Amino acid sequence: MEEVAVLDQVSKAYPGFRLGPLSLTLRKGYIHGFIGANGAGKTTTIKLMMNLIRPDAGRIQLFGLDHRANEREIKERIGFVYADNHLYDDLTVDQIKRITSSFYRRWDEEAFQGYLNRFSLPPRKKIKHLSRGMKMKLAIALALSHHAELIIMDEPTSGLDPVVRHEILELMAELIQDGEKTIFFSTHITSDLEQIADYITFIHDGRLCFSLTKEEIPDRFQVVKGGTELLDADKRKLFLGLRETPYGFEGLTDDPEGARAAFRDKVLYEAPSLEEIMVYTIKGDARSARGDVR
Numbered sequence: 001m002e003e004v005a006v007l008d009q010v011s012k013a014y015p016g017f018r019l020g021p022l023s024l025t026l027r028k029g030y031i032h033g034f035i036g037a038n039g040a041g042k043t044t045t046i047k048l049m050m051n052l053i054r055p056d057a058g059r060i061q062l063f064g065l066d067h068r069a070n071e072r073e074i075k076e077r078i079g080f081v082y083a084d085n086h087l088y089d090d091l092t093v094d095q096i097k098r099i100t101s102s103f104y105r106r107w108d109e110e111a112f113q114g115y116l117n118r119f120s121l122p123p124r125k126k127i128k129h130l131s132r133g134m135k136m137k138l139a140i141a142l143a144l145s146h147h148a149e150l151i152i153m154d155e156p157t158s159g160l161d162p163v164v165r166h167e168i169l170e171l172m173a174e175l176i177q178d179g180e181k182t183i184f185f186s187t188h189i190t191s192d193l194e195q196i197a198d199y200i201t202f203i204h205d206g207r208l209c210f211s212l213t214k215e216e217i218p219d220r221f222q223v224v225k226g227g228t229e230l231l232d233a234d235k236r237k238l239f240l241g242l243r244e245t246p247y248g249f250e251g252l253t254d255d256p257e258g259a260r261a262a263f264r265d266k267v268l269y270e271a272p273s274l275e276e277i278m279v280y281t282i283k284g285d286a287r288s289a290r291g292d293v294r
């Protein structure tokens with residue numbers, strides 16, 4: 001499988017926060033979703049890939065090329081959509097298009113006009129008069145009109161209504177149909193990933209928790225539900241996170257086999273949603289950091 005992006009033991013430290021060492025591979029032709037709580041390090045990872053900030057250590061390759069030595073060529077081949085899009089407020093759609101198109105050798109005016117029509121974006125309207133959803137659609141149209149092979153989007157669906165989100169997800173699914181393009185997008189909205197992502201990468205507090213295909217996740221994680229009397233100190237260790245009520249417990253394990261050996265048919269086993277994986281992992285981590293019994 002062709003590797004479009006490889007991060008190898010990449011790290012970056014800010015006061016009070018350290019990303020990595022992070023290793024991650026993006027495979028050609030797939031949609032890779034990138035999840036993590038606020039402040040987990042998603043934007044930092046994306047900025048490192050875009051060479052907007054420098055890593056303290058580690059190696060980043062895009063299209064098999066060193067991302068700093070070959071920045072110009074690489075940027076031609078990337079479509080980048082940034083969360084707080086830096087579109088100039090006083091410019092019109094048409095003016096921002098003219099500026100953006102001048103950066104790319106492979107700018108495709110027909111493709112851009114196609115997106116304007118598809119998204120009903122008025123060419124003469126000023127950016128500041130566009131709604132949040134329209135601004136995001138414009139950012140996407142600008143990023144997709146130079147035949148990019150890798151599309152990197154930082155929170156493209158956050159703050160958008162379900163209809164606009166659906167339109168954007170539908171477009172992503174269309175884009176990878178020919179197997180030539182790769183999408184990497186960060187989000188908090190786990191249901192978006194459940195719909196369209198092939199691979200899911202989850203980071204927490206600057207560390208990689210997992211990078212798996214959507215199909216692999218149920219083999220790796222399981223929700224277990226049962227009576228609290230079944231729990232003892234050893235069995236508690238099977239869980240990444242555990243919630244107990246007077247009526248029973250519910251927990252997330254990353255050792256489904258161990259859980260089955262321990263509880264057999266005395267409990268219920270369920271496939272977790274991505275949201276459950278996120279919430280249990282993050283809460284479980286906070287509890288162990290505080291020294292609470294897990």
Ligand SMILES: Nc1ncnc2c1ncn2[C@@H]1O[C@H](COP(=O)(O)OP(=O)(O)OP(=O)(O)O)[C@@H](O)[C@H]1O
Binds near residue numbers: 015036039
């Ligand atoms: N330029 C900077 N200087 C200092 N600290 C920074 C800088 N940029 C990011 N950080 C810190 O790094 C951490 C990770 O931030 P980052 O923006 O990568 O998280 P995120 O996962 O994208 O979060 P969100 O979902 O809220 O956008 C945060 O604690 C943030 O305060």
